[in-house]
Amino acid sequence: MSTISVAVSVPSPAEDCEQLRKAFQGWGTNEGLIISILAHRSAAQRRQIRDAYAQAHSEDLLKALDKELTRDFEKAVLLWILDPPERDAVLANEALKKWSPGNRALIEIAVTRTADEMFAVRRAYQGRFKRSLEEDVAAHTNGDFRKLLVPLVSSYRYEGPEVNASLAKSEAKILHEKINEKAYGHEEIIRILTTRSKAQLFATFNDYNNGFGHPINKDLKSDPKDDFLFALRAIMRCIICPERYLEKVIRLAINKMGTDECALTRVITTRAEVNMKHIKEIYYKRNSVRLDHALKKDTTGDYEDFLVALIGQDA
Amino acid sequence: MSTISVAVSVPSPAEDCEQLRKAFQGWGTNEGLIISILAHRSAAQRRQIRDAYAQAHSEDLLKALDKELTRDFEKAVLLWILDPPERDAVLANEALKKWSPGNRALIEIAVTRTADEMFAVRRAYQGRFKRSLEEDVAAHTNGDFRKLLVPLVSSYRYEGPEVNASLAKSEAKILHEKINEKAYGHEEIIRILTTRSKAQLFATFNDYNNGFGHPINKDLKSDPKDDFLFALRAIMRCIICPERYLEKVIRLAINKMGTDECALTRVITTRAEVNMKHIKEIYYKRNSVRLDHALKKDTTGDYEDFLVALIGQDA
Structure with a gap:
């Protein structure tokens, strides 16, 4: 279940765009306003905002945000704005560009998504990078990892209940x-x-x-x-149990000397609208600390506010 | 380009069903009537006929045809009736069930279809066989063939023009x-x-x-x-050049001692509405004999009539 809170009645995409525009103007950026809008809109609503912004201002909202925001907060917002398959495609591409045997992002994406979601990722990957995902996996990995990862990202698993x-x-x-x-x-x-x-x-x-x-x-x-x-x-x-696995990714990202913002941002932006509620519950059971409390202790500023908005402040 | 001839105005699916029903009734089956209908309807029209038949007679048209027809003619008609992705899925499954290193049907399907067509085949395969295509390929093949065929059927190739x-x-x-x-x-x-x-x-x-x-x-x-x-x-x-390759498949199927009906039926039923015109042209250039003449010489009866109707009798 999703952890973002979306009001029953939200402003129109055009109104949201106007507010975002205001947040970008004048001295400094109003990050709080940006969070209050974008962290509380569904994927479909964010897509409408992005379309409306492009039409009204002849500029991709991603570009505008890129100019206004910085560092971990910027990265999280830019990922959040993307359509889910495109977001996964970007994450997979980043994982491949700096691929090392210790990198687990690709496995996380390939295995926790459904067969159709993963196929949409492959399609989005081609649209954005003009190559196939499996082609890049094969070109950037080697040895046993290549033997494992190419079929892993290429498979279209049967999802019926039949068991032999x-x-x-x-x-x-x-x-x-x-x-x-x-x-x-x-x-x-x-x-x-x-x-x-x-x-x-x-x-x-x-x-x-x-x-x-x-x-x-x-x-x-x-x-x-x-x-x-x-x-x-x-x-x-x-x-x-993908939720249990992802809880561990978050736990290790937080417990590390120096938070692993990359993993934290990845799991929270990709799972907030899917199964983050379940992940939070497992986190609480495993750590006896609420995830929002842990995040507040471990992150700061707008990045902290944004992640906490995405996972919600309930137990 | 397609080689089947479809009249600008065809009877309604319900009328076609009535005629087919007539062809099935009485002593013996009227194969000529069946050919005159089914060989001259597009894939979309055949799908409508199949749906209308199921609704009118509470029986799948495939089942009815299965009872009425026999041997090579039956096999060709039953393949022809299927939606293209389902037909390829059936052909891939047949190739796997009796797989031997000399079997080339799987390669033909995996490489000559577009990326999206091949993905539709994988989806149809799951719908029909309750397993994934790559799962069956991996389970039925071994050694170098497995290493080659699993990624071949799993790939979703980029189809843009960019070349590095x-x-x-x-x-x-x-x-x-x-x-x-x-x-x-x-x-x-x-x-x-x-x-x-x-x-x-x-x-x-x-x-x-x-x-x-x-x-x-x-x-x-x-x-x-x-x-x-x-x-x-x-x-x-x-x-x-898929057309050149498929011409050779047809040529070898005809020139063999004892025609290879399996290959002949496969290529003609799957390519009649796609690029059979081009394949026929290559056949004529390569053999100095028109393909319909070669087919008439090499096949007989209803099977002959059906294949010739699918490839057309023009040069």
Whole structure:
């Protein structure tokens, strides 16, 4: 569920544009006014504001905001303004441009989105970058990561509830064998994780747990510092419970020496209108601190105000 | 361009259904009447007939045709009746169920369709088979073929005209190196062929030809009986000129000892409304025989009449 609060009756897009224009004018920018508008409009309403602004002022609202805002606050607002598939495409592209084996943004996007959402991301990626997402993934990564990430971003998983029980059993066995052999980059592991439906993988992971006495994730912890093992675990966690996974991304971003604003902004701007309420609940259970309180302690100024507006101030 | 002839004014779908119903009734089936209707309706019109038939007779037209027709004629009509993405999904599934390294139907479908058409096929595949296409490809193939075919059916190629000339040059060099080393299943060959846009690949193949003095296809003929080399050449030929490739599929299907009805039916039912006119022209140039004459010589009965109706009797 969404955590942004949108009034039942909001001003027209033209009125919002006028207010934004006012916020940009004179000495200094009125960031509070910008937040009071943009953080309280749905994706469809923000799209209308962007269209109305372009028509009224012959300038992309993104450009105007880019001139007025700075640093983490700017980055968060610019991401927030984008349509969801375009936003994910931008995040995926950023992840690829500075790609390192420790980067998990691509996995987060590819696995927590639905099949149709992910296809919309691929389409938006082409529109914006004039190349295909899988082409850039293949060109920027290598080795086992390439073998894993290209099919991961290219898959269009079946989302029906059907589960093949004997297949789950046989593939749990394959996964166990390959993990036992420490053949973590084996094509069978990659095939199973990147092509099977999430319902099917649930059954496979359950069979693994029942048959071999411990969760598959535990068996992938032989070397906690191995980035590829971490990537495999991240995929599994995103499949098993995306909210729990994203809570951990936020928790680590906050607990880090020096907040990881990049991860914080990514998860909050992309999930605020999707399942942030659930993520917040898990955060509270796990940390005994409300997420808005944690954010207030860890961030400052307009960036703080904006993130808190997006996640809401309720428990 | 399409080769089927559709009258400017056709009977209503309900009238067509009544005529089809008549063709099914009494002693024996009136195949001529069936052909005179179905071979002369566009995909959209056939869809309307199918819907009207289901409504009027509480039976899927496919089921009714299945009861009335037999053998190659039946198979061709049943494929023809399907919506194009569903038809390709059925053909891909058939290819996978009896998959062998010599099977080229999957490559033909994955490479000659546009990116959006191929995505519609993947969606139709899930609707019909309750699994993803790439999942079935991964499960039914192995070795180098799996490494090649999974990304081939999963890719959503960029279709813009932009070409990166220096990239074309460097990737032509990579292809040449790997082919020289006989490392045909190398991940770089597969990455380039399955992720780059067709416009980019054109430039790469041209650079290959200019830089190394012979077409890339020629360099992949070291072992004419190697199915994997054949598959790579088929992909390249489908990219360079799909009509020329499909002409060859038809030519070989006809020239074979015992016609290959499977290939003949596949190419004609899937391409009649797309680019069959062009394929026919190439066929005539290459064989000095009109395709409809060749078909009449090589096939018989209702099957012959149906195929000839689909490709038209003009030169």
